[in-house]
Structures are given as structure tokens and as C-alpha cells.
Amino acid sequence: MSRVTAVNLDEVDWRILAILQAEARISFKELGHRIGLTGTAIAERVRKLEDEGVIEGYNVNLNREKLGFPVMAFLKLRVNAEHCKHLREQSIALPEVIEMHRVVGSEYYILKIVLPSMQHLEAVLEKFLQFGAVDVSIVLSTTVDRKRLQKQSSETR
Amino acid sequence: MSRVTAVNLDEVDWRILAILQAEARISFKELGHRIGLTGTAIAERVRKLEDEGVIEGYNVNLNREKLGFPVMAFLKLRVNAEHCKHLREQSIALPEVIEMHRVVGSEYYILKIVLPSMQHLEAVLEKFLQFGAVDVSIVLSTTVDRKRLQKQSSETR
DNA sequence: GGTGAAATGGGAGTAGC
DNA sequence: GCTACTCCCATTTCACC
Numbered sequence: 001m002s003r004v005t006a007v008n009l010d011e012v013d014w015r016i017l018a019i020l021q022a023e024a025r026i027s028f029k030e031l032g033h034r035i036g037l038t039g040t041a042i043a044e045r046v047r048k049l050e051d052e053g054v055i056e057g058y059n060v061n062l063n064r065e066k067l068g069f070p071v072m073a074f075l076k077l078r079v080n081a082e083h084c085k086h087l088r089e090q091s092i093a094l095p096e097v098i099e100m101h102r103v104v105g106s107e108y109y110i111l112k113i114v115l116p117s118m119q120h121l122e123a124v125l126e127k128f129l130q131f132g133a134v135d136v137s138i139v140l141s142t143t144v145d146r147k148r149l150q151k152q153s154s155e156t157r
Numbered sequence: 158m159s160r161v162t163a164v165n166l167d168e169v170d171w172r173i174l175a176i177l178q179a180e181a182r183i184s185f186k187e188l189g190h191r192i193g194l195t196g197t198a199i200a201e202r203v204r205k206l207e208d209e210g211v212i213e214g215y216n217v218n219l220n221r222e223k224l225g226f227p228v229m230a231f232l233k234l235r236v237n238a239e240h241c242k243h244l245r246e247q248s249i250a251l252p253e254v255i256e257m258h259r260v261v262g263s264e265y266y267i268l269k270i271v272l273p274s275m276q277h278l279e280a281v282l283e284k285f286l287q288f289g290a291v292d293v294s295i296v297l298s299t300t301v302d303r304k305r306l307q308k309q310s311s312e313t314r
Numbered sequence: 315g316g317t318g319a320a321a322t323g324g325g326a327g328t329a330g331c
Numbered sequence: 332g333c334t335a336c337t338c339c340c341a342t343t344t345c346a347c348c
Contacts, residue, residue: 004222008295017219024181024215027340041316043341054223055224058181059303061214062174065161067306073247074231074260074267091301095309100301103294105184110294111301116309137233137260137267146216149224152252152273152287184325198332200326 012037015149016045017054021148025057061146069114071144073121075128076135077109083131090131097123106150107132164209169194171308173202174211178305181215184297206305218303230278234266234293240288247288253281270311276298 009017013034019026028046049055064070079087084107091100091111096151099112111128115121121136128134166174173191176183185203186196188309200221206212221227236244248257248268256269268285278293283290 004220004227006227007223007225007226017217017224020217020218021219022214025215029340035196038317039341040318040343046315052223053220055217056220057179057218059179059216059218060174060181060212061216062306063161063210063213063270063304066164066209066211067166067174068309069227070161072258074258082273085209088300095166095307097301098304101229101231101296102298102300103296105294108294114306124201129182130196133299137265138263139258139260139267141257141259142257143245144254146254147255149219149226149255149271150252152225184332185324195324195333259320273338 007054009054009151011151013045013049016042016048018148018150020046020055027045047058064114066121068116071115071118071121072139073111073113073115074136074139075113075125076113077132078105078110079107079109079132081107081139087131090127094124096120163210166211166308168308170202170206173199174206175305175307177212179214221271225273228272228275228278229292229296230264230269230270231274231296232270232282233294234268234289235262235283236264236266236289238264244285244288247284251281251284253277293308 012035015046019031023098027039028043032039032042035042048056064072077087087109088100091097094113096113096115097111098114099110100108102108103110104125115124115126125134125136169192173188176188176191184196185200189196189199191197203212206216221229234244244266245257248254251270252275253272254268255271256266256267259265260267270281272281279293282291282293
């Protein structure tokens, strides 16, 4: 198990990340203006964050409904050990599966899937039921999503 | 319940979105170069996608471990109706809760949380146990994350 | 570690087609 | 959708603090 040490960030780095989490296409000049530094200084800090691997990339935030995937669901799968490899391959290959996490309990997986309609759910479920038991939770509404990571106090709260 | 109609996108739009999902800070000129259009044409299409609400924003993709949140978990909560409002407020206020979804089953919620350490889990659980039963799934590893949304065939596969 | 200035190359935005 | 144009931004390099 690889141990990843946290990088030391100062207040300015956290402020940069807070803004980038909401407006990743902002110019360094504007970013510097908001924080009170020059664009040059900001550019250097951002490059450092990229080099250290704190920043892994930049994404666009898309509206699922408008792209034709109004249905979202979580699947919890209990999979026999011999099927794990196939489940991985299936999850990577299926465009419907946007997240897959192995969770505690020897052979449990949680998948997040998106679908054009409820009619598609049955077809996707069929693909996973061959591996083991599936517990389905269909999302009705989302209250919190992509909340920004922020500096937390170091105490155990 | 508001009904959101899917927007009609052509092949070029989907190719733009595919690239932006991976490299959101790319210049319009470079984006146009890869697709075979001019930067001006791309900029116009992107602005249209923003105006239509297909593109909701741009994010930076951060490394949780390096920011000091190596632990991730899913909570499934069964909450009494009178506690729903407090659960919402709690989830919005707590920086540890990065997603909250209401799922089928009259009073079920799924939360995704991130934590600096396992020691923090207990404190967070305490806050939710007052509302009802909590089922915890600690993430061991993530196989698929932020998979790109892509055009799917319209047939029920 | 930051500023400020100058120079370069390239991106963004606009107007006309 | 393209081209041509202008303006602004990013990047590098310098001296400086």
C-alpha cells in the first residue's frame, strides 16, 4: 500500500485552489488580482502545484440532464472473488459507469452510474447480476455535489 | 418535478466536450487545431454550450491524498422525516461531506465524505447517528473516477 | 519568495465576408 | 464557418528587494 504524504500548502495556495475549483479557466493575471499578487507569482505557484501532483488536471463541469443522462444511481455489488477481474473490465468498458470504488467488506464494490432513462437500468443491471448480488439506489435529487476541498483544522473535530 | 430536455449536440460538440473534460484549460486555438476548425469557431460553440447550460463551469482536479484527505467513505443514512432538514444543513456545513444524494426508499440518503484520517471518522459518524441509522462503506481503492460522459447510442442496449 | 519592466509569441474577441 | 485585425495575456528573463 503506497503511503502518500500530504504536501505543505500555505494560505495563498489554498486560496488559489479555492478559486480554481470554481473557475478553472480564469487567467493567472485575474487570479493574482483577486489574491493580491502578480500574475507571474501565481503562475509559478500553480506550476509548482501541478509538478507536485496536487493539481492533477482541469475538468469541465457538465449538465447530465442536458446531455441526455437524467438518471443516476448507485450500485453496491457483492462479487465472488473469481469475478472481480471481469467486473473491473466491465466497469471500465461501460460508459454508464462513471465511478467504481472497492469498499471494506472483502468483496464489495460501489458503482456510480448514469443512464439516458430508467429503461436502460434493467439492461445495465443484467450485466452485473451475473457477477453477484446487486443493491440499487436510484438518485432522486442531489443536495451537495463536488463540494470544494478546503483547509480543515488539524484537530480531530 | 422539473423536466429538463436534452440539448441537441452534433459530433463536433461531443468532440469538444470530450477534450474539455480532460483538459479544460486548453486554448480555443489548440482545441480547434485538434478538431480541424479555427479557434474562433470553437470559441463560439463553447460559448453556446455555456449559454445553454450544458457547460456549467470549469474545475480543477485535485489529489485528495496530497491535500490531506486520504480517507474516503460512503454513508447510507436512514433518516426520520423530522430530521431531514437538519441533515441537509449538516451536510452543507460540514466540509467533510462532498456529495449528498437523496435516493429511493422514502428517507434514504447517500453521502460521500473525505477525511484526514480514520480517527476523524468517528467524530463525523457521531454527528449523523443522531438522525438515524448509518451504514458505512470505507473506500479501499478507486478503479474508475470521473469517467467522461460520452455520446451513447440511443437504443436500449 | 516576491516585484516590476521589457520583449516575444500566442490567444481572445470583433467585424466583415 | 473563415480571415484579418486589434488587444490582451502568458511566459521568459532581467535587475532588484
